[in-house]
Amino acid sequence: MLRTAAGLRWQARAWLLVAMLVSAVSVPAVESDQFYFIGFEAPLGSISQTGQAQSGVLLRWDTLEGELPPDLQSFELSRDGELLATLPASGHMSVAEIAALYALPQSERLRLEAMRWLSEETPDTPVDAGNLAGVLVDRVLASVPRARLSSRIDPNIAVARYRGFRDQPPGLGTFSYTLIGRLADGGTVALGTLDIEVDGISDALAAGQDLAQVQMRRCDAPEAAKDHGGVALNWRHPGANPIEHYAWSLRIAGYDLYRTSSDIDAPPMPLDLRALAASTAHDPAGRIALAGLEKVNDQPIIVAGSATQQSQYQGFNPAFAQFFETHAELLQAGVQPGGRRGYYLVARDQSGNWGDTAVLDVSVPDLSAPPAPWNVRVLPSRATGDVRLMWPQVSVLNYFPVHQAGRQYCNLASADVDGRLDFVYDGETCDQGRTQSVDLEVAEYRVYRFTNSRQALDFVDGDGDGFHDDDERLGLADPGTACDPELPDPDLSPLS
Incomplete structure (x- = not known):
């Protein structure tokens, strides 16, 4: 677990202090490109039972955008003053070295998952264990934006890009990690220092906050039926303030959604998906089947900031949704309008593991109107x-x-x-x-x-x-305000 210099148990704000520190290094290009350096204790495996019994420290560094300065030649990573590795600041491992990463027993689920995702891109040319490393080099590592994003989802890709390192310290205790950049002229620049407490307990992500079902339609507009049979969900990163939101976002790679596999007639019970998955074996495609639940998304959901509303137009803008399932998608999954399901949201961190679980009671909108009575x-x-x-x-x-x-x-x-x-x-x-x-x-x-x-x-x-x-309606310029206003004219009464 990461502790601050004062010895406090790890909190999200400690990350940001580190991120702010490394953003202020003396190399202008690193400063402008938002370089970060984080670390946490995590299982060696990913989500499923395989590799959960052992934990280690995952260290990650990278730019949030842009490139590293060309005069930064290498990284030097130390633990308590002992040099752990000297890594190039550019390029990537060889195909053979990448294959060796995925051949490790604890990497089995990540290997199967990567093979499945890459095979879906080229159905006629399936990806298997024999060609996975070469395909990763050709398709993923050759593209800087894709490589950066993939590094957050799969720690092996981060290690292959020299943007990550897995360490297994000698025993328990607090260890100090230092990342130094070596420049072309022989000089060095300190990129960050982390104090991480290793106690055998993985640092789990907090649950996504404010998980809610939102309405995408306006009742008094042609798109009034937009929500019919669909499910729109919104949430935000954990944290009590923007500083903590940003700190958590450095570690969060994306989110996964599960839902009950059949309709429910009572509020869904809270579940700990991380604990359930940690005792469950993955299937040959790297998926985790949880009893009574079905996976909603295939690849992790990357969230964005909430859209701002134009205050001068009350009700004009639809609510912002991080994730939307259409009527057709839900029908294909056997979810009918008017159905009721429990949804479970869990964040996935850069080690490829889940955090805490948020739960939501979801009613699938049924906006189809019945026919008018006949023979009145x-x-x-x-x-x-x-x-x-x-x-x-x-x-x-x-x-x-x-x-x-x-x-x-x-x-x-x-x-x-x-x-x-x-x-x-x-x-x-x-x-x-x-x-x-x-x-x-x-x-x-x-x-x-x-x-x-x-x-x-x-x-x-x-x-x-x-x-x-x-x-x-408040006025002709305010479409949408006819949809359940706060208080209609008190002199009006409903027609009935």
Whole structure:
């Protein structure tokens, strides 16, 4: 575990102190290119059971953007004054050396994962253990932006680029690591110093903060159905302030998402995905199957900063989402509109391991409107002067018999359970046609009364709260403000 000079247990802010220190070195090019140097105790393996029993210290350094200055020739890494390695400041290991990194038993899951991802890029030319190192050199290490990003996700790539080092100190205790840069003229520059406590306990990442489901649509605009059947999630890096957010971001490589493999009827229970995965073997593709859960993303989700809102346009900008699953993607995964799933978010650090888990109860928006009632009858009462309205219940049983012309229904056997009727028009087939759906799950009926037909034709209620959009909207220049404003005009009442 990393400790500050005062001996405090590691905290995210300690990283930033290190990052600020190395940003102020005397080499101007290093200063301008945001060089960082971090280290932490982590398992030798990655996520799954393999390699979790042993831990070591992962040291990482790199630029956040830009290149190292050309006069920086090499790095010298020391532990407690003892030189551990002298590494070139440019280039990368040979194919044979990279192959040796991935041949280590604790690198098995990372090797399988890299083979799978690279094979997906070129399905006709699969990547295996025999050609992995060569493909990494040709495709990944040859591109500076890709190599820098890949180094954060896979520590072996960082080591291969001479931007990382794995150390196994002799026993437990606090160890001081120093990184020095050697210049072309023979001079040196101190790039950073870390005090790391090794106690056999890995330094786990904190959970992502403020995990929430957000709305991407505006109720009073053409894209009102944008959220239908989709899931938009937003969160931010852990930390109590921007300084800590930045410090955590140096170590976080990305995020992984899991969800319950079936719908739930109660809030999802908290889970520790890191602990579950650490006792689970990975499959031949490097994936980790967790009981009752399914993986949402394939590669780690790289998060961005939240978009700013234009305050002069209330409700104009949609919410910002770090991750969005479309209706089509969720249908392919067997997640239907109206479903309810538990989502689990876990950060992945630069050692290839998970941190703490955040959980969220997610309801998949079902914005498809049911059909209008049909055969509405008006029954006036001469005795009381009352008027009764009657219509058939909107249901599968009542809808199907009177809506058959020109249609071929595709899910009659399961329509009652599905709560909808799927159909294609004549001349198409259910397998290959453009499937249409009629939502027949009706929670309630709303009856509006108007003084004249013109008023009825003009009435628009985008959010279904009974108030006219024009009454709720703050002004013609403020689209979106008709969607559940803080407080409508107190003199107005909903039409019902």
